[in-house]
Amino acid sequence: MVIERVVSIGVLALASLALGCAGSGSDAPGGPGDTAVLPPQQPTAGAGAAAVPSAGIPPASPGSGGASAGVPGMMSNPAAMAGAPATPGMPAGAGSDPVVAPPPVAPTGDPNGTGEVVSIPEVRCGPAAGLDAFVAGTGIPGPGTPNVQIGGRDVVLSYPCDKREGAHVTFILNLHGTMPDETLKTYQHGYFSAHRLATSHNLIVATPKSMSPVGQWGNGDNGVDTPHLYEVVDWVYSTFSKFQITALWIGGHSWGSAFTKSFVCDPMFVDKARGAIGMSGGPTGVGGLGGGDCAARLSQIHTNGELEGGEAGVPDQTAAASAHGCGARLAPRDIGNGQILYEWPDCDPGWVHFNFVMGAHEHITAIDDPVVLHIVEAIKSTEKL
Secondary structure (H helix, E strand, O other), rough: OOOHHHHHHHHHHHHHHHOOOOOOOOOOOOOOOOOOOOOOOOOOOOOOOOOOOOOOOOOOOOOOOOOOOOOOOOOOOOOOHHHOOOOOOOOEEEEEHOOOOOOOOOOOOOOOOOEEOEEEEEEEEEOOOOOOEOOOOOOOEEOOOOOOEEOOOEEEEOOOOEOOOEEEEEEEEEEEOOOOOOOHHHHHHHHHOOHOOOOOOOEEEEEEEOOOOOOOOOOOOOOOHHHHHHHHHHHHHHHOOOEEEEEEEEEOHHHEEEEEEEEOOOHHOOEEEEEEEEEEEOOOOOOHHHOOOHHHOOOOEEEEEEOOOHHHOOOOOHHHHHHHHOOOOOOOEEEEEEEEEEEEOOOOOOOOOEEEEEEEOOOOOOHHHHHHHHHHHHHHHOOOO
């Protein structure tokens, strides 16, 4: 089986990085299928199943505080990486974007489309395969099977089934954190498992892989990662041109989160990007995106684990939320085994601002199903103008 090959390679790589992890996180299973409740992440019971951890990546070694260097999916130095990684051809920072915030574009027509069903014959629609198993001894979400090549590079792609021309679809570009093991870089598709809501919530989710030998976007990649990401975005818009793609959201975990907070500000996306999802990557500047014109034109959602700093790992978005007409910050409220820590309600149509802290989560424990669902529904709400 593919997963057996991934396990043997992945465990050796993790050992060489001195992961030193034991145990696992725990995610509450949802309902079956690609519905509004996420399906279970647990592997099917059977031979060896007892040795496979539950959803999420296990805690770091005792005393590490979830911030040890070199752990897959982690920034090697979160404090130093609070600003976006240097990347050839990238803007110097969020404030360098001179473009005034564009007004939200209201979708038109039937949200589920009319006419012919849109599909790619060679790529199965719906949730990506291979993400319901886990790498033995680690709890890393199964890296899945890349199911399409874009520019000669593997990408995991999920898109909605049985949706017709003109359907309102949101595109999520999902970027992994530090991961030197080539076979595990697509863990991000399962870490933020929006792909399982592809059909129920009209999503296209693409998870590409960095060419960097250290597995960090824009670090040691010889300048090829940013052009590849442009290519992935262009490919999705072209391939699914019969859909009405209402927005691009860019999200990333750890190093990928820090990278996202600069990359989403790229002028290439000024007419596409609607928001950023920062997952355990250390906020930058005012409101997470450094303020300025970039923050003015983007919604923001941030997550962090309770055991990796909790509230200290998400930004206070009050200024950005206020600029988008949101009300005063609400008191925390429970969601799953964590909290919506900060919530700015009643924003102007097309804008959302949330921060989540996930209870008992280490740095790379997969995001809980209720939080994934809440994030996706918040994202989709921005197109209902």
